[in-house]
Amino acid sequence: MNAPLLSVRDLKVHFPIRVGGVLQGRYKQLKAVDGVSFDLMPGETLGIVGESGCGKSTMGRAVLQLIKPTQGQVIWLGQDLAKLGAKQMRAKRQDMQIIFQDPLACLNPRITVGDIIAEPLRTFHPDMTSAEAKSRVQKLMQQVGLHPNMINRYPHEFSGGQCQRIGIARAMIVEPRLIVCDEPVSALDVSIQAQIINLLRDLQQRFQLSLIFISHDLSVVRHISHRIMVVYLGKVMEVADRDALYTHPRHPYTKALISAVPLPDPDQERAKQRIVLSGDLPSPLNPPPGCVFASRCPIRTELCATTPPVLEERSTDHHAACHHSE
Amino acid sequence: MSLLAVENLEVRFDTADGEVCAVNDVSFSVEPGETLGIVGESGSGKSQVFFAVMGLLAANGRARGKVRFRDTDLLGMPVSQLNTIRGAHLSMIFQDPMTSLNPYLRVSKQMTEVLVQHQHKSEQDARRIAIELLERVQIPEAARRFDQYPHEFSGGMRQRVMIAMALLCQPDLLIADEPTTALDVTVQAQILDLLAQLRDTLNTAIILISHDFGVVAGLCERVAVMYAGRIVETAPVREIFYRPQHPYTRGLLQSLPRLDADDHQELPTIPGQPPNLQSLGEGCAFSERCPLVQPHCLTDRPLLRQIAEDHSKACHRDLAA
Numbered sequence: 001m002n003a004p005l006l007s008v009r010d011l012k013v014h015f016p017i018r019v020g021g022v023l024q025g026r027y028k029q030l031k032a033v034d035g036v037s038f039d040l041m042p043g044e045t046l047g048i049v050g051e052s053g054c055g056k057s058t059m060g061r062a063v064l065q066l067i068k069p070t071q072g073q074v075i076w077l078g079q080d081l082a083k084l085g086a087k088q089m090r091a092k093r094q095d096m097q098i099i100f101q102d103p104l105a106c107l108n109p110r111i112t113v114g115d116i117i118a119e120p121l122r123t124f125h126p127d128m129t130s131a132e133a134k135s136r137v138q139k140l141m142q143q144v145g146l147h148p149n150m151i152n153r154y155p156h157e158f159s160g161g162q163c164q165r166i167g168i169a170r171a172m173i174v175e176p177r178l179i180v181c182d183e184p185v186s187a188l189d190v191s192i193q194a195q196i197i198n199l200l201r202d203l204q205q206r207f208q209l210s211l212i213f214i215s216h217d218l219s220v221v222r223h224i225s226h227r228i229m230v231v232y233l234g235k236v237m238e239v240a241d242r243d244a245l246y247t248h249p250r251h252p253y254t255k256a257l258i259s260a261v262p263l264p265d266p267d268q269e270r271a272k273q274r275i276v277l278s279g280d281l282p283s284p285l286n287p288p289p290g291c292v293f294a295s296r297c298p299i300r301t302e303l304c305a306t307t308p309p310v311l312e313e314r315s316t317d318h319h320a321a322c323h324h325s326e
Numbered sequence: 327m328s329l330l331a332v333e334n335l336e337v338r339f340d341t342a343d344g345e346v347c348a349v350n351d352v353s354f355s356v357e358p359g360e361t362l363g364i365v366g367e368s369g370s371g372k373s374q375v376f377f378a379v380m381g382l383l384a385a386n387g388r389a390r391g392k393v394r395f396r397d398t399d400l401l402g403m404p405v406s407q408l409n410t411i412r413g414a415h416l417s418m419i420f421q422d423p424m425t426s427l428n429p430y431l432r433v434s435k436q437m438t439e440v441l442v443q444h445q446h447k448s449e450q451d452a453r454r455i456a457i458e459l460l461e462r463v464q465i466p467e468a469a470r471r472f473d474q475y476p477h478e479f480s481g482g483m484r485q486r487v488m489i490a491m492a493l494l495c496q497p498d499l500l501i502a503d504e505p506t507t508a509l510d511v512t513v514q515a516q517i518l519d520l521l522a523q524l525r526d527t528l529n530t531a532i533i534l535i536s537h538d539f540g541v542v543a544g545l546c547e548r549v550a551v552m553y554a555g556r557i558v559e560t561a562p563v564r565e566i567f568y569r570p571q572h573p574y575t576r577g578l579l580q581s582l583p584r585l586d587a588d589d590h591q592e593l594p595t596i597p598g599q600p601p602n603l604q605s606l607g608e609g610c611a612f613s614e615r616c617p618l619v620q621p622h623c624l625t626d627r628p629l630l631r632q633i634a635e636d637h638s639k640a641c642h643r644d645l646a647a
Binding site: 161190195219222223224256259264266270274276279281 | 540567583586592595
């Protein structure tokens with residue numbers, strides 16, 4: 001077995017939030033990410049699923065040190081990123097890129113697509129000639145499915161799907177080893193979504209990229225990931241191989257999530273037993289003292305209300321955090 | 327008689343860049359108690375059809391055609407008269423429950439207003455009916471929460487409030503425009519169950535506008551697929567999903583990543599992107615993305631034609647089943 005590209009150990013991101021009055025307010029910790037650990041292998045895609053507010057985006061940003069983790073380690077090829085100085089960290093960023101949900105909002109509207117894609121080159125390879133940069137940009141545009149003769153156009157001249165391709169090209173230009181994809185297809189139409197998913201898979205296979213694919217859409221995540229992590233209120237509920245997770249989910253939250261996804265098949269959709277969870281996500285400022293999922297869990301007991309469960313291996317490479325999962 | 331009959335509806339917008347034809351020659355009808363799904367991608371005109379029906383088009387929009395609700399024509403009706411119908415017999419809920427509730431008014435005020443206005447109820451009766459409805463849509467502690475402001479409710483709760491508000495006067499038709507798109511899947515499941523339950527107990531007809539084929543598969547009896555402002559295929563739900571006859575419908579269904587699929591092959595895709603509605607050509611709007619395109623598709627626009635009982639499509643080609 002080869003060494004992991006990235007090891008995350010007990011990662012915590014807590015935000016101080018002022019509660020109460022302006023003058024006499026006190027601060028409370030919002031635990032956006034609370035003790036997450038995982039390994040990512042070269043060429044692997046880890047899917048992170050969870051509902052809004054579960055901390056999945058914060059996790060992605062903390063891994064890249066875009067948000068400073070409160071506690072825990074992010075180890076990149078044996079090196080703890082938190083211990084690097086600003087300059088060393090900046091050099092490392094070449095290897096780890098990110099693409100975002102809103103494809104238009106993350107592109108500077110005032111510069112041309114060619115300049116947008118070339119910008120990371122100017123940061124990391126300041127001595128590269130502009131002719132060389134241009135030819136790299138054109139080659140990459142071709143690879144992500146954009147016509148190279150559109151190099152002098154501006155972002156508003158492109159559709160959502162094309163803007164996402166530009167974002168992907170900008171991330172790819174420095175030949176990274178890891179891309180964090182934060183809901184990259186959520187803003188796209190169905191017919192365009194499939195194009196972008198295929199592009200990401202194709203690039204991954206071609207360049208042995210590792211992906212952290214953050215999404216709320218379980219169908220998309222199942223399609224693209226090798227391994228999937230289910231997150232709820234900043235904590236990992238379950239991690240498993242994609243097929244194991246969908247065919248034998250062990251955590252009641254995973255079961256409920258899977259059963260809640262509407263299937264585009266009228267007979268199956270109407271026949272299936274849906275586990276409908278009551279209520280909403282509890283406030284992350286006041287998480288339940290025991291298991292964070294206990295307030296909505298269909299199989300909770302008294303134990304769950306008082307003692308947080310530990311993420312344990314239930315079968316080979318299949319971890320779940322539940323007192324009552326088999 | 328149909329509950330709602332739309333005939334040859336056209337919606338045009340005047341913009342600085344010229345006229346945009348958002349909806350073209352759309353006809354369909356809804357029977358009492360029926361659930362019709364309208365699917366399409368952004369810009370397909372699916373929402374604009376119903377903004378036109380409800381008289382809610384933006385100021386630069388114009389609607390032409392016929393929209394009959396029972397035996398009254400809604401298009402061109404004076405607003406004062408329209409206000410006696412919408413909200414009472416015909417109501418609509420929107421995608422974003424926060425922006426469609428007034429943040430300055432308590433939920434109680436926003437709900438009782440409907441009953442006082444339409445049914446001339448006393449304030450007291452209105453409160454009682456509204457609280458009952460909130461309980462019916464499973465708002466916990468409805469009586470206590472009734473006087474709270476919208477921001478004190480979560481996203482799912484706000485959508486429940488919207489649904490309760492739309493049902494206050496027991497409308498015959500509820501138009502739900504992407505009612506669960508802004509919600510998490512577990513909350514979406516709650517809202518979909520609620521809609522199905524309300525339809526079954528109150529016999530309200532529902533038009534569900536959605537881009538999500540899964541949501542439509544679960545709730546609707548009949549489906550119309552829209553592309554570039556036109557209905558391209560309409561049929562009962564099982565026909566659409568198991569025997570789609572339009573290449574666009576077929577392409578969309580194939581391009582969906584499936585939760586229940588354990589092969590992880592490349593997804594089939596529809597190449598290209600939806601056309602610009604300002605510069606639609608003579609021919610079929612889907613022709614430039616269509617795998618079955620033939621020369622006459624580029625020049626001759628296909629009309630919606632019946633291909634089987636209760637199944638119509640707008641395509642020149644006949645697909646093998």
